Amino acid sequence: MSKKDLGLLILILVVGAVVAIINPRFLLPINLANTSNLIGLFGILSIGQAFVIITGGIELSVGSVVALLGTLFIDFIAVREMEWPLAFVLIIALGAIIGLMHGWLITRLKLQPFVVTLCGLLIYRGVARFYTADGTAGFAFGQNFPELEFLTAGRSWGVPNSFIALIVIAVVMWVVLHRSVFGRYLYAIGKNEEAAKYSGIRTGRIVIAAYVICGVLTALSAIYFAMYTRSISPASHGQFYELYAIAAAVLGGFSLRGGEGSLIGVLLGTVLLQELQNLVNLLGIPSSLNFAVMGGVILIGVLVDQQWGVFRARRRMLEATRKGVAGAAAE
Amino acid sequence: MNYSDPSIVASADAPFLSLDGVRKTYPGVVALDGFSMEVRPGEVIGLVGENGAGKSTLMKILGGVTRPDTGTITVDGVAHDGLTVEASIGSGIAFVHQELNLFENLDVAANIFFGREPLRAGPLKLVDRARLRAQAAPLLKRVGANFSADTPVSALSLAQQQMVEIAKALSIKARLVILDEPTSSLPIAETDKLLGVIKALKADGISVIFISHRLHEVERVADRVVVLRDGMLAGTLPKSAINHDQMVKLMIGRMLKEREKAAESARPPGSVALSVKAIRTAAYPDRPVDLDVRHGEILGLAGLVGSGRTELARVLFGIDRSFGGSFQLDGKDLVLGSAADAVANGIFLVPEDRKLTGILLDLSIAQNISLPNLPAHSRRSLVSASAEAATAEKQKTDLGIRAPSVQTRTGTLSGGNQQKVVLAKWLAMKPKVMILDEPTRGIDIGAKAEIYGLMRALADAGVAVLMISSDMEEVIGVSDRIAVMHEGQISGILDKDRFSQENVLLLAVGKQPK
Numbered sequence: 001m002s003k004k005d006l007g008l009l010i011l012i013l014v015v016g017a018v019v020a021i022i023n024p025r026f027l028l029p030i031n032l033a034n035t036s037n038l039i040g041l042f043g044i045l046s047i048g049q050a051f052v053i054i055t056g057g058i059e060l061s062v063g064s065v066v067a068l069l070g071t072l073f074i075d076f077i078a079v080r081e082m083e084w085p086l087a088f089v090l091i092i093a094l095g096a097i098i099g100l101m102h103g104w105l106i107t108r109l110k111l112q113p114f115v116v117t118l119c120g121l122l123i124y125r126g127v128a129r130f131y132t133a134d135g136t137a138g139f140a141f142g143q144n145f146p147e148l149e150f151l152t153a154g155r156s157w158g159v160p161n162s163f164i165a166l167i168v169i170a171v172v173m174w175v176v177l178h179r180s181v182f183g184r185y186l187y188a189i190g191k192n193e194e195a196a197k198y199s200g201i202r203t204g205r206i207v208i209a210a211y212v213i214c215g216v217l218t219a220l221s222a223i224y225f226a227m228y229t230r231s232i233s234p235a236s237h238g239q240f241y242e243l244y245a246i247a248a249a250v251l252g253g254f255s256l257r258g259g260e261g262s263l264i265g266v267l268l269g270t271v272l273l274q275e276l277q278n279l280v281n282l283l284g285i286p287s288s289l290n291f292a293v294m295g296g297v298i299l300i301g302v303l304v305d306q307q308w309g310v311f312r313a314r315r316r317m318l319e320a321t322r323k324g325v326a327g328a329a330a331e
Numbered sequence: 332m333n334y335s336d337p338s339i340v341a342s343a344d345a346p347f348l349s350l351d352g353v354r355k356t357y358p359g360v361v362a363l364d365g366f367s368m369e370v371r372p373g374e375v376i377g378l379v380g381e382n383g384a385g386k387s388t389l390m391k392i393l394g395g396v397t398r399p400d401t402g403t404i405t406v407d408g409v410a411h412d413g414l415t416v417e418a419s420i421g422s423g424i425a426f427v428h429q430e431l432n433l434f435e436n437l438d439v440a441a442n443i444f445f446g447r448e449p450l451r452a453g454p455l456k457l458v459d460r461a462r463l464r465a466q467a468a469p470l471l472k473r474v475g476a477n478f479s480a481d482t483p484v485s486a487l488s489l490a491q492q493q494m495v496e497i498a499k500a501l502s503i504k505a506r507l508v509i510l511d512e513p514t515s516s517l518p519i520a521e522t523d524k525l526l527g528v529i530k531a532l533k534a535d536g537i538s539v540i541f542i543s544h545r546l547h548e549v550e551r552v553a554d555r556v557v558v559l560r561d562g563m564l565a566g567t568l569p570k571s572a573i574n575h576d577q578m579v580k581l582m583i584g585r586m587l588k589e590r591e592k593a594a595e596s597a598r599p600p601g602s603v604a605l606s607v608k609a610i611r612t613a614a615y616p617d618r619p620v621d622l623d624v625r626h627g628e629i630l631g632l633a634g635l636v637g638s639g640r641t642e643l644a645r646v647l648f649g650i651d652r653s654f655g656g657s658f659q660l661d662g663k664d665l666v667l668g669s670a671a672d673a674v675a676n677g678i679f680l681v682p683e684d685r686k687l688t689g690i691l692l693d694l695s696i697a698q699n700i701s702l703p704n705l706p707a708h709s710r711r712s713l714v715s716a717s718a719e720a721a722t723a724e725k726q727k728t729d730l731g732i733r734a735p736s737v738q739t740r741t742g743t744l745s746g747g748n749q750q751k752v753v754l755a756k757w758l759a760m761k762p763k764v765m766i767l768d769e770p771t772r773g774i775d776i777g778a779k780a781e782i783y784g785l786m787r788a789l790a791d792a793g794v795a796v797l798m799i800s801s802d803m804e805e806v807i808g809v810s811d812r813i814a815v816m817h818e819g820q821i822s823g824i825l826d827k828d829r830f831s832q833e834n835v836l837l838l839a840v841g842k843q844p845k
Contacts, residue, residue, distance in 0.1 A: 192692075200673070
C-alpha cells in the first residue's frame, strides 16, 4: 500500500469515526450493509474506469451503458423470458463489444477518447429510452429469480454479495494491474505511449483491451444495478455514474494524464465517495447538497495531493542534483 | 597554464565579464571550486569539460538562477556577489540552450519579440504585425537566416530555430551570447552556418561562450578555450594551442584511444543481413531507397538533417509504413507492420530522441530493460521481478551503467547512462540488425567512447549495425562503410579508402565524390 493509499484510508477512518460519534446509527449493521452494497456496485464500475484512465483515456459513456444494458437485461429475463444465465452472458458480451468499438475508434481511427465516449454517452442513453419507449423496464408481479437475486442482491453471513463480488474482482484485477505483463504494458503506455511503441509493444491492442475490460465490468455492474433497483427508467437510471467512477479514480490517486494510480486507490476512492453520501444522509445535511459535498471533498483531496506532490518533487530534485553533482565529483 | 598568468590576459580591452574565485557548493559536494575566467568584448570562448565538470553550475550562476557561495562576478565593470535573473538579462547576457525554447505554433517574428511586441495605438493593445515583422527582418539578416520573419517556427529546421534564438538574443541587445551545445543536433552544413553566425557576432563586438562536446568545432571557432574539470579550471588554451588532443587531455587528464580502437574491425564483413529495396518514406514518397547492411559491419548513414535518414530508420523499425518496396532479412522477405514485428525479427532501433521515444523516464532501469522482452521475464503472464533484476544487473555490469541500483528511476540518470539503458534493453535480446539514430548526441566524451566500443563489439559478434550520425568525426571514425543520403535517396556509398569529410559533404549535397 502506498503512502497515498494509506493517507486515503486514514481519511476514510477519520470521517467514519466523526460520523459515528455524531450519529451512532452509522455503525448499525443495516447501514453498513447498505453502504457496502453501494460500494460493491460502484466499485466494480470504478475499477473498469481505472483501467481506461491508466492508459491516459477516459470513458464517459459508463452511466448510459448502465442504463442501456440494465434495461436490456431486465427486458431479456422479464419480458422475453430468457434463461437468466444466457441473458447474463449476452449482456457481458454486449459490454465487451461496446468497449471493443470504443477502443477501435480510439486506437485505429485515432479519435480522442473524450469525443468517442461522449458520443457513446448520448447514443446509449437515447437507444435505451427508445427501446422502452421512454417507459420503465421492470419485473411483473410475482416474477422471481431466486439464484440471480441471491447472487446480486443477497447476502452471505450478513455481507452483501455485491460487496463480495467486488472483493473477488478487485483481487483479480489487482494481480492483472500490478503483477501481470499486461498491467506493466498499461502503465508503460500511460506514462509514454511513443516510448512503449518504440519498445515493440503493440500499444493499440493493449489500449483496446483496457476499453474491453471497462466495458465488461460496466456490463457486470449494470446487471447488479438492475437487480438492485429492480425497475429502470432509462431517462435517469445510471445518470452521472461515469462521474462517480472518474471521481473515485481521481480521489484514489489516478492521473487523468495516465500512467499513475493503484487498484487499492480506486477502491478507497469508491469507499470514501459512498461514505460521504452516507454522511449526507445521516448528518441531516439537505440531500440537495449531496453533489456539492462530494465535489468539495474531491477538490480538497486533489489539492492536498497536488501540493504534497509538488513538495516531494522539489525535495527529490534537490536530492538528485546533490547526488548528480556528488557522482560527477566522484568520477 | 593558469588564467592568472598575465602574459595571456594582457589586453587593452577591459573584460566584459570576469569571474574571480567563484565557489559553489551543494550539500556534500563542491560544484565549482575557486573558478576564475574573463571574457573580453568580441571574444569567442570555447568552454569544454565532461558532463559534471561544473559547466551547468557555471551557466546557472551566469544566468542568475543560483548564487555562488564566494567569489565575485564583474559584468561591465560592476562587481556583484551573485547575479539575479533580471541583472543577468539586464546586463546583456543571453542564453541559447541545447533544448530550444520556441513556440512552434507562432511565427519567427512573434517568437523573437515574445512579450515585447510592438503595439498599435488604441486601447485594445493589438499587436502591430507589420512593425513586428519589419523589426525582425534586420535581426534575421544579421544571423544569416534564409527564411522570412513570418515563417512558422514549426516549419524550420533545428539550425534555423537556433538562428531564431540568436536573433532573439540580438533583439535584447545582448553583449554576451552563451551557446550551450548548439551544434549537438545539427548536421555538417548547418553547423557551418552556425559557426558563421558566431563569427558575425564576434565581428559586431559581441562576446560568445561556446559550449560543445564537438571539439573540432571549438577548434575552428574559439579564440581561447577554457577547460573545466571537477569544478576547477583545468587550463586555458590560447588560440595557437587549441587542438583536439590538448583539449581532451585537459578535460579528462589523460589521452583517449578508444575511438581509434573502435575504428578497427576485427573481421571482414559477412553476408547481407538487411536488404532494403525501393523503400519509400513519408518524407520523400517519390524517392526509392536501396540499401544493404551486412553482418559484422558498422554502416554509417550520413547526410543533412531532413535528408530522410530518420524517416528511413522509422520505416526499417516498423514505426512508419513504407510506400512500396520490400525488405529482406537474411534473404527472407519481411513484412513490417509495426515495431513489434521488427523487434520479433531482431531489428532494433536506438531512436534519436532518447527521452521521448528511447526510454520511459518514470520506469526503473530494470523495467526499461525488460520492457521489449517482458514475456521472457514472466511466468504465466505475471512479471517476475527477480528475472527482471537479473537481466538488468547483467547489463548494468556489462555496459557499465552508473546508477545506485537497477531499481533507480532512469529519469535521474545522466544522458550517457540513459543511452546505455536504451542499448541495454536491446542487447539483452538477440539483435540481428541494430539501428542507432544519433547515438551519442549530448553525451560526454567518456561515455561516447564506451558506446563506440559497444557498437564495435556488436559488429564483431556478427550484428549488422546501421549508425545514423550528423557528427562527421564520428561517422568517419567509427564506420566501416559510409552511405550518404541526399533528399531521400542514397547518393553514394564510400568504402574505407575513400573516407574523407570532403567526400561525405559532396555526397550529402548531391554531388559526386572525388
